Amino acid sequence: MSKVEDFLTAAEEQEIIEAIRIAEKSTSGEIRIHIEHGSHLDAFERAMEVFHFLKMDNTKLQNGVLIYVAVDAKTFVIYGDKGINDVVPNGFWDSTKDIMQSHFKAKRFKQGLIEGVLKAGKQLENHFPWIHNDINELPNEISKG
Numbered sequence: 001m002s003k004v005e006d007f008l009t010a011a012e013e014q015e016i017i018e019a020i021r022i023a024e025k026s027t028s029g030e031i032r033i034h035i036e037h038g039s040h041l042d043a044f045e046r047a048m049e050v051f052h053f054l055k056m057d058n059t060k061l062q063n064g065v066l067i068y069v070a071v072d073a074k075t076f077v078i079y080g081d082k083g084i085n086d087v088v089p090n091g092f093w094d095s096t097k098d099i100m101q102s103h104f105k106a107k108r109f110k111q112g113l114i115e116g117v118l119k120a121g122k123q124l125e126n127h128f129p130w131i132h133n134d135i136n137e138l139p140n141e142i143s144k145g
Helices: 003-007 010-024 043-053 092-105 109-127
Strands: 030-036 064-070 075-080
Touching: 003 030, 010 030, 010 109, 030 109, 043 064, 043 075, 064 109, 075 092, 075 109, 092 109
Parallel strands: 030 064
Antiparallel strands: 064 075
16 A cells, blocks of 8 residues: 555545535635645646646636645645635745644644645635535545546
């Protein structure tokens, strides 16, 4: 079994998916998590590539957020589309990353991801509230590469 499959248990994945569902309940924004070994690309470049591959750049309001995790490289990136990046407070993504990183350093990967998802969801809710007839544009499952 690879490190990607060992990173989270099936039960932990379900808890994270539930956190995504909760975070998206009050917003038109979309949150995805992608976990893979790593890439020959810089982590940020790879996150942009995955963002496009997962069609996160197709959201109507440009309010998708990707949490990209490279397990072997022990790094992660929070990548927000233009719509959300334009409205979050300065330093928001860095403070979110710091919270997640503190959990990751203590090997609490599930908790770090859940906190990152919920924190991003709160900003999405503030700036992109759910309106009647909003549809979930992207699946909530964790993608793996």
